[in-house]
Amino acid sequence: MESEKHNGQALRPKGQLLPLAGALFFLLLALVSGGLSQAGEQALKRSTGFQQILRQKEEKAKEVLRQLEADFAGREALEVLNRQAALFQRLAEKQGIYFFYYQDGGLKYWSDHSIPVQARWGSRMGRPYMPMRNRDYVSVVQQTEVGTLLALIELRSHYPFQNKFLKNHWQRDFRLGKGVEIEFLEEQGSFPVLNSEGVYLFSLRFPRGGTQRGDLLLLSILSYLLALLFALVLLRRLLKKCRPRLRLLLMVLVSLIVVLLLWALQKMGFPELFSGLRICRPELYASRLFSSLGALGIFSGACLFLALLWYRFGLPLLPDHKKLKWIVAIFLIVASSVLLLFVEGLIRALVLDSTISFEAHRVTTFSLYTLIGLLIISTWFFLLGLLSDAALILLPERRWRALILPFLVVSVVMGLAAFLPLKNASWLAWLMMLMFLGGIYYLRDLPDTRIPFSRYVFLLVCVSVFMTLRILDSNHTNTERKRMVALVKLSSEHDPVAEMLFSEMTMAVRNDSILSRLIDEEHIPIERINQVVERLRRSYFSGYWTKYDLQVTVCRPDDQLYLEPPGDEYLHCYSFFDEMIYSEGIQIAGSDFYFLDNQNGRISYLASIPFYGTCGEHRIYVELDSRIFSEELGYPELLLDNPGQIETAKGFCYAKYNHGDLLTRNGTFPYRRSSAFYTGGEKIFEALQEGGYEHSIYNVDEQNTLIVGSPVVTQVDKLISFSYIFALNFLFMSLVYLFINAGLFRRGFSRSFKTRIQYSMVGMLFLTFAMICGGTVYFIIKQNRAKDFDNLRNTMRSVYIELLHKLEYEEDLGNWSSESYYNLDELLRKFSNVFYTDINLYDKGGRLLATSRSEVFERQLLSRRMNRVVYDNLSKDGASEFIHSERIGELKYISAYMPLMNSDNHFLAYLNLPYFTQSDALTQNITNLVMAIINIYLILFLVILLVSVFLADRITQPLRLIQQKIARVSLSAKNEPIRYDRRDEIRGLVEEYNFMVAELERSAGLLARSERESAWREMARQIAHEIKNPLTPMKLNIQHLQRTLKDGTPEPGMVDRMAATLIEQIDSLSAIANEFSDFAQMPPARNQRIDVVAKLRNLVQLFGSSDRMRISLDLGGCEEVFVFADKEQLMRVFINLVKNGMQAIPEGRDGDIHIQLLRSDEQHLQLRFTDNGKGIPEEIRDKLFQPNFTTKSRGMGMGLAISHSIIGSFGGKIWYETQLDRGTTFFIELPVLVEKSGAQS
Template sequence: MEEVTLKNNQPGGNRGSRIAVWVLTFAFLAAGIIAGVCCRKEGATRNDARKFERVLHGKELFLQREFEELDAEFAEYAPVEVLHDRSPEYQELGTSEGISIFYYENEILRYWSDHAVPVTGRWRQRYGRPFVPMSNADYVSVTRNTKGGLLLGLIEIRTHFPFQNRFLENRYQQDFTLDPGVDIAILEENGTEPVFNAAGTYLFSLDFSEAEPVNRGMKAVSVIFLFLFVVFGFMGICMIIRRSAGATRWIWMSAATLLLVAGALSIMHFGFPRLITSTRLFQPELFAGRLFPSLGNLMVLTLLALFLATLCYLYGNLERIRHNFLREGTAVLLFAGATLVLLFIEHLITILVLDSNISFEAHNVTTFSLYTLVGLLIIIIWFILLGLMLDKAMMMLRDDMAKVVFLGILTVSLTMLLVTVLSVHHGNWLAWGAIMLLLGAHIYLRYRQPARPPFSRFIFLVLVISVFMVVRLQQNNGIKVERQREVELVKLSSEHDPVAEMLFSELSMAIRSDTILSMFLDRPHIDIDRIFERIQRNYFYGYWSKYDLQVTVCRPDDRVYLQPPDDVWLHCYSFFDEMILQNGIQVDNSDFYFLDNLNGRISYLAAIPFFGDIGEKRVFIELDSKIISEELGYPELLLDKSYSAFTSSKFSYAKYNSGELITRDGEYPYRRSSDYYTSGLETFEQITVNRYDHSIYNVNPQNTIIVGSPSVTLVDNLISFSYIFALNFMVLALFSLFASMRSFRLSFNWNFKNKIQYSMAGILFLTFLLICSGTILFVVRQYRVQHDDNLRNTMRSIYIELIHKVEFEEDLVNWSSEDYYNLDELLRKFSNVFYTDINLYDQAGNLLATSRAEIFDRQLLSRRMNRLVYEKLAWENVSEYIHSEHIGEMRYISAYIPLLNSNNKFLAYLNLPYFTQSGELTKDITNLVVAVINVYLILLIVILLLSVFLADRITQPLRMIQQRIAQVSLSEKNEKIRYDRSDEIRGLVEEYNYMVEELERSAQLLAQSERESAWREMAKQIAHEIKNPLTPMKLNVQHLLRTVEEKKQDPEMIRKISVTLIEQIDSLSSIAREFSDFAKMPRAKNEKINLVAKLRNLQQLFESSERATISLELGDHREVPVYGDKEQLLRIFINLVKNGLQSIPEGREGVITIRLEVTPGSTAIVTIRDNGKGIPEEIRDRLFQPNFTTKSGGMGMGLAISNNIVKSFGGRIWYDTVMEKGTTFYVELPLVKETLR
């Protein structure tokens, strides 16, 4: 007894792949835990201190050995020459290991390897101490006395600048690998770790109390490993679920869901593990909304939704719901859910842009960060969820396109309308249009080729998503920039100068402690001109040139005269005190007050008391910003990171007082009158002029402030689209590959068309990558060459102007003139004219004068030239030298040239350090590189889209041939292809047409051969079957003849013989009738047949049968088209139903079930199941062979004929049987390639 069953061919992955996934999963978990444990520093302070000592001792020993070698060479050669030969080596030593070498001869500095270390020109005793703290760093010293001199080696321990910014950061030298939070304590205290030099002398102690408790690098590694653990763990669970079935599958899915939800709640609600939630991703200053407290929480929720949706999509089996109403209702809910997801995506884009400090200006990639990428990935993942919902809804509707279109459009529209009416979301046509396009894209993707959609349709889907994202991002970016402009308007309306206020504290202290100024004030006759000159030239130069300075000195009883129209004398102290009382706001830690006088200018007032031998005096210093100042700006290097003034390069601004331009900044050329921009009637206005968007704030009738930013152009939108499209393409392609994975085996649709598209895309990408890289390298190189040429031209221009002032001088030490107090003042004047900083060094390399004294006053650099440059100019006598230098992390170009007088005598080394505009240079080069990338990216995407179109056109004839070949049939006439073009395809078409002709001839010969073979076989069968009844007939007739001859009359015997003869005659008649039917079978008339209608007719034919109940299961199908002869098809089904009826034994209530199914493989399966006796094992192998039998089971030629007919239709017939339980026959027929209903 054999039981025939259908096998489940669903792949579940081979054993090796499953093991590999789980091994990787637990390996990533172990690595994440180990990295998390290693990143914690508790208890590691002593080890860190000892490691610090070992590194320090190694550097000390290196210096000691180096000094021994130098001492030996000094005995034979001049020390400075020996050191000069090693200068390149020492320069690299300072950069890589923080070791600087100096040589003093007779306590005068003769050699220095690093001009960043601010040692003095004369030897100081403190340099010989083991630990040497300086103004910009702490050092450990190593000294050695040599013949006639002294070698000093300084090992940098930690920098500590007077202020910090992105260029200047307080941190330990890289070899010590200590956290910047570790402090240095001079005295040994409890809780600190002492540090000793190689000789055992105490240096200082390391205080770890403020150090960061984790190692950031290991922390990032741990987070990455834990994320990979989650991803691979999810893949492993998917493999298990894929292999399970029934209740086991639901148990695994429930367990996976609970694990995922528990993990997400642990992170979002309980903040565990702390290693993950302590990252900046989970900090509210980056992003925070009402629903999502951080970007990390939003990311966790998004990944949870993705994992759960993927589980439901792959293994939920919702499409197997049999009840039509439930299945269609679920599809409607999915369409409505997809609409709500799109509305959520709109809201998500809005809050990500407006409620975060993350830049989403895709056209300005220089502002992008890692968090920008995270935000965009979150948006794309929600689009993936939307796509899964739409796809599953269409699967629920069995890909019935008419129903998909009707229910999809209706549900989406009603959902949008309902949301708008309820005021949950402001409905708009863009969202409705986007969801319609996405729905259309999915219909387009699944049409005809649902299993493997072509590449062009995938591109179309990416295109729709990218356009929607760009439109929404740009709209919200516009709102955000407008809000930023409004914030800048408010900041500018306060008329503060944050840079000035940052400098006031030091200025107040310096002026108060100025003994020369005190001496000038402590005289009976006050020389106000000398006091003004002293204050201006020593304190208010450089950056302060943008202010008008006024100095007033008063005794307690002095009066001041106010010029017309006031024309009055007022008590001096009372006048200034009243000004401070009414309008003054004191600047922290200084004697200066901000005057809030709303005159369109920035005003400050300082009241500094001085007490001398002849009584009290007060110096009142007034600062008022100049009208349209064009002075050189303050370099970013000298600004603390807390500086929050108007520094954004994307904004320009202008201030107007009484309609006249007072000051402006930025790239936009504002007009001198505000009437062009505003009438002044509204407080806030928004206008667009000359491709700039402007926000206008009319503070009062006299004062107007305008802030502008570049408008987003069509080119900007194209650039944004290029980047968003590229990111969408990569993410969606990776997700598609993951979805098609079967145990790490990717299922590519590697047809000819896709080969062309993928090959063209790959070649284009590699070509553009090479060309783009080469172009960038060439352009950057040319730009730097051009920049160096411009720097040389600027240097020559300054050289000429400077020579005009000093060409007849023999020496520039203590230089002054009638117009300029000293060289510094002259250089500051030229600095403002040429918009660059200027330094002069003497013949020994010491600073002679500078336009930017703050660099040297704050000891960011020593007052000496770069050693390599000095040796190039002084030793090798080069005429000019351009060199790359750095201060902290800021690298800049510095140009040098000797300054000679009219007699060709050396005066000084002229130096142009380009650090004031180093940010602009970096920005220009970055913008240039980005512009090149943008152009090539746009071209790449355009050509990629063209390649998709061209590949589609190129392969169109091949697809036509493919369709014709698929339609080739032996049972009907095949059409030839008409192709008029003269190309390679023409030869293929001709071969196809020739094949069709040959096939038709072969079909005719085959049919004839099959008919002859069938008749021969039939003759054998007929002969065999006829012999069976003839033998008993002959015996009975002979017996009857003997009875007649013997004249025996036995009526009973005669009756028996007669009955026997009649039975055998009936048998011969049945054989003759079946053979006649077979012989008279007409030629098939194939046409399109609706299986639904035929099966209903079949049910009607047998519904009056008393032997069994006939049930029909058609599902929700109304039309299932197949191709064949309708009469022959009906005969097949009638024969199968009759066989079923005949197989039901007496006394059993018969049930015959007829069922129709449509498979994803574009075939229809008709199932006819009975509850009869089943098919005996001995005849199963011959069931479809022609067999004329007289058994009551009714198995004759019917099944053989049915089998031949089904095969002629391009289908197949098989069965499944269990003895005494019943038999099921399956008839599979190919569908006509058109939409099902």
Template sequence: MKKSKIKRSLILTVLFTTISVAVGKLGCYYSKSPIDKEHIESVIHAKQLKALEYLTIAKEVALGNDFEYLPKDFLDIQEQYSNQNQICLAVYKNWYLKHWPIQKIVLPEVFDPDLFSQTVILLGHNYYLCLHSRVDNIDIVVLSFIKTQYKHKNEYLNDEFANDFNLSDNVLLTTNFLSGTRIYDSDKNYLFSLEGETDVKWSRFLIWTSILLFLFATVCFFQFIVNIIDLIAIKKDLFWAVIMSIIISIIARLILYYINVPGFVFEGDLFSPELFSSGLLFFTLGDSLIDALWIFFTTIAVYLHVVKQEKKGLRIEIKRQLLVLSGIVISLLAVFIARYVTAAVKDSNIELELYKILNINGFTFIALLVLLIAVSSYLLISYLSLKLLHPHYKLKQIAISHFISLVFVAGFLFYLLDISVLEIIFFLFLTLVSYVFYFLKRYHHFFVVVIVVSLSLYFVFKTHDSYEKKWFDSNRVTALRLTSSDDLDTEFQLHEISAQISKDTTLQNIVSNSSGDFTRTSNYINNHYFSEISRLYNVRVFCFLPHDSVFVDTSSVQWQPWRQHYENRAHKSGLLVPNSDYYRLYRSTGSTRYIGFHLIHSLLPQSLTVVVELDDKLYRLKHGLHSLIFHDRFDYKTDNHDFSYAIYYDDRLISKVGTFDYRTRIDRQVDSTEDVFTEKNSDGYKQLFYRIDKNQTMVICEPKVNVYDLIIWFSYVFIIYYVIVLIVSIIFNLPLIKTLLAPTMRNRIQNTMAWALLVSIFVVGVASIHFTFQITQHKYIEATNEKITSISKEMNGQFAMVKDLNYCDDDYIEFLMDKYSEVFNTDVSLYNISGNLTASSLKDLYDENIIGSKMNYEAFRSFSDDNLSKLILHENIGKLKYYSAYIPLINSQGTVLGYVNLPFIGQDNARTKDRASMIVALTNIYVILILLSILLTVFVSKKVTRPLLIVKQKLQDFDIKKQNTPIEYEGADEIGDLIKEYNLMVSELSKSTKLLAQTERESAWQSMARQVAHEIKNPLTPMKLNVQLLQRAWDDRAYDFDSRLNKVCKILVEQIDALSNIATEFSTFAKMPKGQYENIDIYEAALSCVALFEETKNVKITVEAEKKTDLIVVADGDQIIRVFTNLIKNAIQAIPEERLGLINIKMKTQDENVLISVFDNGTGIPADMQKRMFQPNFTTKSSGMGLGLAMVKNIIVSIGGTIWYETQENEGTTFFIQLPLAIRL
């Protein structure tokens, strides 16, 4: 039968797994993105019709006012076409752009007939359907958006089709006629081609079917494990059954891993090594989840076997191997748990610092779930090992075994894996909890709270400690990176440039023919050597003769020798780039600057030195619109506003980045050490000192996690774990949910108060967040206005004497834009009076055609038509949305020279971060308030209901046979009145009980006296009669007087013996002594009693026990002998003389009790007598007082046991006795 179950479950496992894999492969297929040619061409046709309609309206305006201005109704039409149809309009007048769309489209300033004569054109990175018409000197161009297609994509810049095409963004648009699906207009003219990218497609129905089948296969597999355990446990023992189940589970798990079943699951981020991977034990987060579930269900399989066999009477061969195995298993599982938490921090990108609530995602919850499942397995294994071993070993032996295993096995591995001793204490505590739960034998909500609290504390302690170690380890790498190079490619180019410039004869000739004007020299070096580098760096080239000076506007001595300004700074605060003429400097803004010195040999009488400055655009403008093209190059540390670092040269601070207030001199204690890296914690900060060389030291600093954050961290972990436990309890109807939902007064009070507090906290929280946002918004508007005012004053002062921007030097204006951008930490663009770009700190974006060179048309019209002094608009480029401010540039005569644009990217991000920080802070505060409110409701409800629970307990313990104590309560409330009435009832009832007891005693003695009198009277009557007859024979001098005398004497002796027995029984029952309780081996006691009846004829008495040792009870030895003697004697007397008597005594353990059955094959007990079997004075025999069974029951009850019987007439009777086993320590 067992073998057939094993075969069936194994076949079903293989069958469901195979079908799951097959269905999964059918559900996952590769396909090109679908292209509905007919639909796309219909959309094209509709767009062309709309564009023609728009063009007709525009022509009417051209004929009406020659496009000198745009009528209000036309502006509304323009907005409607733009928003609804993604169609925009550009107007050229006299070949120059007069009106342009609000969107930042890359349009040529001069009309290009060749470009706009095409039906599909590419402007920047956008494809448009183009419709052109000319009215006199006006060219009208209507552009219908088709697709944005970038060469380089990132978070902000993504390909996107017009909405009505319903195409995947992965579809590539090309004008190559020979490739892809060709699209034509309504006149069958070729427009463009579409190429669908091969993509992975999933059939949801088939995938979910595959998952369901795989779950069925998993259930069948664990049923297979249960059957294997049952079979091996029967044939051999449980030890080998457990070993085989573990081996089979490990093999099955490895097979699943190596064949990736089901395969489609492993394609997701859950199984991505980039998210989490830590060696062979934890491949990925998904594998860790499967491993934890595998361990849990294997444990459940063993547990189910134990429970099932326990109902039949668990049979297990006692082996020390099982004791050792249990210790090893829980130790290895402890190592698994500890190592998993460490790996989840050090080797993953999962956010486990839960006080950073905005960084939490679904993977955080999965990581927490893995730990909860593993800890649940640990508790279950500890409980299961105790359940198996305690009937055979003392608790002390099991505890010592587990303790030794944890301390030595796990401790040794802990030492290798650098895990603290506190973790061993945590696992010992979990083991203790499982022991306590085992002995209490009942569920209590307190256990759940204790386990969740301890697990939450352990998780916070462990992860916090791991994050501290990870911080120091990772920042060692950061320090090396920051001091080595951010851009190895650039430094390699600088190495080559240094070698080439020194040998460049063309440059030498240019310098020789310069005649003191080195402009041509600078341009040559810039264009010939730095055209590629200028994409990432602002390049400035200066030419100096030995005695030249340089103007330094940031110094009190503004004219300084150029060597003093450049060379001293490079040598003191810079690092020489290997094999080059360049130094790498660090600035307080966090940017990297290179300074190079090239000595040019020429025919000039004095040597010429070319100084090249390279300013890193990435760091200086990383919060601006440069993030559109440099977004993927930013290091995560630069986005962490808590991260700071500083450079010390000769123990003096020369530069710093971040918010930390560094000392001007380095710590002497740290400076005296020769270690390359030094760790230090002080003033609430973590500090890492990196000695670069004998003169330079880098200090990296970041705030430590404070107590408040730890409390928040713990609160979130506790809530998550408790909610998970509640959900599981609801799904599986566990005792926890029954306890919480029980309709008790305490629960009603708790629920009412909790909901009232939660609703109040929620309302206050929402209101506070709303008003905080308003205050923040107002604060940022004020800050923005202040910055706009400052920039406006600065630029108006700078250009006060300028009459026309067209007469200014472009390079100088470009330099000013870069300077303002750096000083005010924002991008700056300057447009001329016609709305054309003059200069910008965003030159790269214009060069890359990310945005057009025309200013926002709405802003242009607002200034030119409405004469506004300031305008702030919402703008977007790709998915990057930001505020953009425009202000006019005015000279000292009040003439508007142009318009200044300030896109507030950094401020918008800062506002978002501040709002997020406020949400986190408020959420954290309210989480603590929620926990405190829940604790308050529990405390108040307990205090309110405590008197009621006392009354309930007193009523439960109320026993009319005992002395009941009154309840002490001083409260003068309704409960106090109830307790007073209870105490009064107890007092009155005590009096009534005494009277009743006295009456019962008198009645009992009267009844007993009557019974004794009756029993004594019965033998006295024949004794009197025989004596009288003997007296008559004496008087008559009967011849047979001697024989009569002997006969009478014999009768008298028999009757006197009967009277003696009556007296003995009565004395024994009435004067039952108090037992001398001690540990009694119940099996040996039964054997000794059976030995007394060995000589009884026609009766066979046997004693059986599942185990013949350790059946120890606490009782009086003489009383136990009396119990067995009475039961055996009654059994013998119940067997008819003509029947071979069989008396069978069996013993077996049930939980913490021993069950004894005494069977006889006698006549049984008639139905009318069964209810009075244990009453005194009742007997089914012709002799005796019927006190034997009553005495047996008194003895059994006095030692905490129970006695009952089962009988069938003419077949026999079985008496059952259940006694508690002695607790074995």
């Protein structure tokens, strides 16, 4: 009903209340949660929570200890403890509680080998708070009749150095931030912590201002996003309901607010709440325009919002002026071209000015920030699509020649950009812009307003290809820069690992009493010098240092140093080395070592170590020169502080040349022995491509040359990059498409057979590929895991055989030594370098005997005890070998164990090979293999996905043909049969359709004949009835006249009265004949261009003189609207509707007729004729447009039937809505005139 329809268009308070309430609620929640995340973490509450969690752990530990004590009664303590191994392991993993058992003062049982507790019970072992080098614990002690039980509750980890494996943190159950520290003074601002006995342990100090709580910060961010979403929904509803002028004002206001917010962000930065987020800091990305990746993301989102706002609500407000639309369209095309150049620069900046990896073919280097960066780029392309689409909409031409002007404008803009100093102007951008416009025209070249998703695939391919090529090009430039940086770093010939170890070594050497005693003589014999060299080599310069040549010189203040030929002279020892240090040395901070910048192609260090004894001062000078082609076991990343700074050329191959000869190389590329093959030395920096690698060459000077190479990006790598980028864009566009068409999908998703085929195929393909890919990856990982175990097992057996050759006749290895090896550690280091693995030996009690990697134990990353599970399997269960996973910090590695037996099959030690030095390599190998498989499956999936999209079109093409034919079936026109030659299920459907068409044509003929006969019978009945009405009074008058004449008594004037009556009835018959004639054959329409606004104004002027009738007109702000119709017939319809409205108004009521003009969309107008009459009764509404129906006392009821026919001939439609005693509204919808190159349609 009309009243209901008008109410539906009004601003309903309920429709705006929900998004307004949602926006306010989430905004309030964001402010509150953000404030709480900054509120000092409520230090008292958090310290109380810490105390409670600690008490619970203490009670759990005491409960276990009491149960153990009870179980010890009458049973062997170690047997009881071994049976509880599973419980101890579970408590260690979940709660960080560890158990130890001391008997007779010695450690007999340990549940975990990562805690370096003392082997003998000491006084400090019973302290409630037990800090260690790397971790802090709270202890719980239980004295039993047979020994002492100790439980350690882990508090936190604090390593002297950190890397990706070793990180400082609190035990996860306590949920404390990194800034919380332990203190032992109860100062203001600190919170004391007591154990369950009430003994003071320590105090917790929270950082000033507190640290941000991650959960509350995340809640605040999500709340802000939801508040923004509700605000956008509210804005959209307001804009849809507003009048045009108010809508324009609101859009301008919103745009100004967004611009001001962006300006404030640029000038003042992020609020304090978000400034701590990594995405909001410049460490990830920064440029001249944007201070961080977060700032770029917000700017991109704001620009997209403004573009959507003006595209959706601003474009329809543009006046219908041809020249203005041309100007705006050209401006938008120019803006689109400039925007594409900006996007090119943005891609380059994101790759070159950030620490984010965009190497899509190396997906393992991807991070969340990579995805954010790619989504930002996709956002700008979406904005580019809006601008281009708006430009094509505004162009009046709708054929392919409409693209000529955009192509010319784009070519001019790109040509001008090429002449300007713009780095980003390229033929690729020009071609991309032309293809982009063509793709958007292809999208718009549909009669249906809903564009199928398959038509977006071309645009997605274009965008993905452009992004891939530009990212690859920028990555190439970035790799070149990294190679240059690596060259410069390598040219300094530093060894960062060695320099890190120097600081630890210096004090150990200075305080070595054995060295001091060996050189504390007036005259040091050569045997003592050899002992000094041997002591330094075995105790300090073994393992990693085997890559260096070691030379030791011992001098007193007055000693002379002999230089061999060609020098052949004596120099003062101190002066010689002091001059070397002064001219070439750079001191290593915190040590006695100096880096020698002697440019000899080798890494050289010199140490001057003073000793003071009874015989005065002595100095030991240690010279280290890197060996040529040294093959030593690499230093594990686990023991390095910030290893990212140490691996200067990680991922690159490099070679060093001195005087043209190869000194050293690293990596997989086989560099030649002579540098002449690569460079003649004419230029300082050179570049070449050789053997699938790109090489950067740095001729440092005439003697030294450095080469750094990196793999070339292959065509397969480019295809993989495209696949990932296309998959991301496809997913992004799919989500946008689903969001935009959410209402359409709810109403008609299941009706589209093609859509169901596409989604079914894609879903089945995705599920199948996911299962196949997942299964393949699983089995490959499992297979490689087994292969790694086999390799480690083979290596362990090889080490076993070599050790057996040295130790097969030994009975005990407690103090082993030989003529060649000072101790077992030296022997293990030798085999460690041979087999490229670390080696440990444990005695029968699980105590460490020897190791090739003493730093792990010296730094207390592990205790000097075996893994408990392994020890029980080997010692108690008699296993011949055991391989499993172990962990140090965050490093997970595999470790192999087996008993080492002598020639008499007597036990010597437990042999252990921990594979953590090569754990990264193993992980990388598996990762590379897995990613290769995933890449292959991804490429196959995308190919089949694209094929399925077009295959669905092909499959459903016959169905669409049948659908179109069925839609065109008409009873009044010739229906063509379908020709289909294939023999499949659709052929049967086609045959049934053809049969139906033939039957329909025959039935239509019979029906038409029957309808014609019925219509003529009904019309004859109606005409007979209408004619009979005037004939009856005519007959009566004539009979009366006959009687009067027969009687001879005619009344005066009777003839005149009778004549008048007969004339009136004859006129009635004439009117009936005329109306019937009009209905039977309408005059031919003379359609022409008509201004509906002018006609409506004439109509109001025609009926405006009535006293009891008020006619009003609302043109909806339209000055002129044109249709293609017959002006006489259209005016006849208007007059008929107004007259019907006037006649429907009852007596005693002032008439009110309202005429309204609306633009329902760009192609149609709507007219509403509303009266306040009696309304139309329910029982007669279905007959209103029938030609022989009327409710009036006069006429035949042809007016509405003729009006219905006239409007239908114009391509429009007419209908009505009514309310009894309230009035009726007649609606007329007509197509608006569209002009195309002078033609009208």
